[in-house]
Amino acid sequence: MVEPLLSELSRAGRVGQRFAAPEGCLDATGDLPAGLLRDTLPLPELGELDVVRHFTHLSTMNHSIDAGFYPLGSCTMKYNPKVNEDVARLPGFAQLHPYQPDESVQGALQVMAELGDLLAAITGFEAVTLQPAAGAQAELCGMLLIRAFHRARGDKRRTKVLIPDSAHGTNPATAAMCGYSTVSIPTDRRGNVDLARLRDEADDETVGLMLTNPNTLGLFEQEIFEVAETIHKAGGLVYGDGANLNAIIGAVKPGQLGFDVLHINTHKTFSTPHGGGGPGCGPVVARDFLEPFLPRPVVARRPTGELFLDWDRPQSIGELKGFWGHFGVMARALTYLALQGDQGIRDISGAAVLNANYLRARLADVYDIPFDRTCMHEFVASGRRQRQHGVRTLDIAKRLIDFDIHPPTVYFPLIVEEAIMIEPTEAENKDTLDRFADVMLQIAREAEEAPEMIRAAPHARTVGRLDEVAAARKPMLRWPRSDGEHLEARA
Ligand SMILES: Cc1ncc(COP(=O)(O)O)c(C=O)c1O
Numbered sequence: 001m002v003e004p005l006l007s008e009l010s011r012a013g014r015v016g017q018r019f020a021a022p023e024g025c026l027d028a029t030g031d032l033p034a035g036l037l038r039d040t041l042p043l044p045e046l047g048e049l050d051v052v053r054h055f056t057h058l059s060t061m062n063h064s065i066d067a068g069f070y071p072l073g074s075c076t077m078k079y080n081p082k083v084n085e086d087v088a089r090l091p092g093f094a095q096l097h098p099y100q101p102d103e104s105v106q107g108a109l110q111v112m113a114e115l116g117d118l119l120a121a122i123t124g125f126e127a128v129t130l131q132p133a134a135g136a137q138a139e140l141c142g143m144l145l146i147r148a149f150h151r152a153r154g155d156k157r158r159t160k161v162l163i164p165d166s167a168h169g170t171n172p173a174t175a176a177m178c179g180y181s182t183v184s185i186p187t188d189r190r191g192n193v194d195l196a197r198l199r200d201e202a203d204d205e206t207v208g209l210m211l212t213n214p215n216t217l218g219l220f221e222q223e224i225f226e227v228a229e230t231i232h233k234a235g236g237l238v239y240g241d242g243a244n245l246n247a248i249i250g251a252v253k254p255g256q257l258g259f260d261v262l263h264i265n266t267h268k269t270f271s272t273p274h275g276g277g278g279p280g281c282g283p284v285v286a287r288d289f290l291e292p293f294l295p296r297p298v299v300a301r302r303p304t305g306e307l308f309l310d311w312d313r314p315q316s317i318g319e320l321k322g323f324w325g326h327f328g329v330m331a332r333a334l335t336y337l338a339l340q341g342d343q344g345i346r347d348i349s350g351a352a353v354l355n356a357n358y359l360r361a362r363l364a365d366v367y368d369i370p371f372d373r374t375c376m377h378e379f380v381a382s383g384r385r386q387r388q389h390g391v392r393t394l395d396i397a398k399r400l401i402d403f404d405i406h407p408p409t410v411y412f413p414l415i416v417e418e419a420i421m422i423e424p425t426e427a428e429n430k431d432t433l434d435r436f437a438d439v440m441l442q443i444a445r446e447a448e449e450a451p452e453m454i455r456a457a458p459h460a461r462t463v464g465r466l467d468e469v470a471a472a473r474k475p476m477l478r479w480p481r482s483d484g485e486h487l488e489a490r491a
Pocket residue numbers: 074075076134135136137168170212241243244265268275276277278280282
């Protein structure tokens with residue numbers, strides 16, 4: 001059903017609320033020059049209920065984590081507990097002004113200090129910044145720290161960053177933004193970095209390695225110590241894409257695996273809304289020798305115990321983000337951590353890994369799983385068996401929408417043919433996982449019995465299968481009126 005526009009629902013004289021004029025109230029327009037007064041104001045005229053229903057209808061046309069399962073591998077759409085929102089909206093937090101003097105924002109600085117300390121302790125690093133607005137910006141921050149480190153030592157020869165071919169696309173983009181060239185390192189048959197190739201490439205021109213662990217195949221790097229040692233011996237540093245921390249939190253500290261700097265995605269591990277490049281929060285944790293280069297300001301404590309924002313940092317890479325970063329997201333992340341407690345934090349990774357392995361085992365007889373070993377928080381299946389019936393991974397993804405399930409990430413990582421990357425997250429229960437597995441198995445049967453039906457899916461949605469080429473080449477940028485006419489923009 002096409003939802004009419006508010007202007008189509010409009011009826012002359014209809015109003016939302018009528019407020020009686022307060023007694024003694026003057027005519028507000030009385031003193032204004034007549035030439036400046038409008039004769040008309042062409043806004044839709046509607047009752048409050050019309051407006052509420054209009055927006056409620058529109059909201060039900062979207063899928064959301066609150067509406068249904070969302071097994072989006074790598075991007076991690078995990079449930080955001082409502083209590084996080086309550087805390088972030090406390091007036092003392094929500095009404096802060098970034099120009100307030102430090103002494104009037106001690107509570108907020110305490111939130112930032114506590115969150116930073118907890119993240120450093122959880123990951124096993126000494127230094128921390130909460131300033132980056134998302135994972136991608138945190139990567140830029142981390143690589144700028146590495147660049148500042150080499151430059152401070154006068155080491156200008158290093159120009160290349162090694163990056164496994166299973167890396168998240170933001171990794172090579174980050175290295176390029178720092179002015180470096182990238183060298184792709186292949187993945188071996190077990191789904192690890194090919195150590196022999198890494199040893200061949202690591203030399204005195206190597207800035208460092210950008211490594212995601214667990215990697216985007218959902219697998220733990222089995223030779224992580226040898227990998228880090230190879231880079232360190234060559235004089236480079238090891239950057240950790242720690243976005244997948246929910247797989248190992250409480251069980252392993254990345255700081256003890258050989259990483260020198262690591263970023264965290266609060267949306268992936270600490271249940272904050274997904275920033276999608278911002279406004280989110282991508283904390284960066286680092287070893288102590290990188291501390292002088294952290295973006296400014298950093299939260300510091302005076303001998304009196306008072307917290308303050310320290311801007312006086314001569315070796316800093318500078319400011320990455322206005323003011324302090326996104327404080328509301330930090331308040332949400334700290335709320336989540338505080339609610340979990342020690343044991344709860346350990347349980348996060350246990351449940352994330354168990355859920356992913358349960359689904360992997362349930363699907364393994366029907367969908368190919370190219371790197372088939374115990375996975376971490378996610379796994380990558382392949383739709384290549386279904387392709388024999390003329391059904392592509394994209395078709396399977398579209399068919400899932402008919403069952404109120406958001407499709408998993410598809411065609412990524414690039415090294416898996418017809419990739420279907422599934423991340424259930426620790427937030428889901430067994431009933432939900434079983435329903436998803438049942439639906440996936442049903443779709444595999446449909447692929448054999450009724451491939452045309454799947455190729456035309458989704459069938460039960462407001463918007464069906466789009467012509468993706470036309471959508472890119474001839475985008476429709478105006479919503480059609482229900483009478484078929486386009487609404488012209490008003491001058
Ligand atoms: C492994 C990995 N690295 C980096 C990113 C980029 O993070 P963001 O989307 O917050 O920029 C993501 C996205 O969630 C990711 O999964």
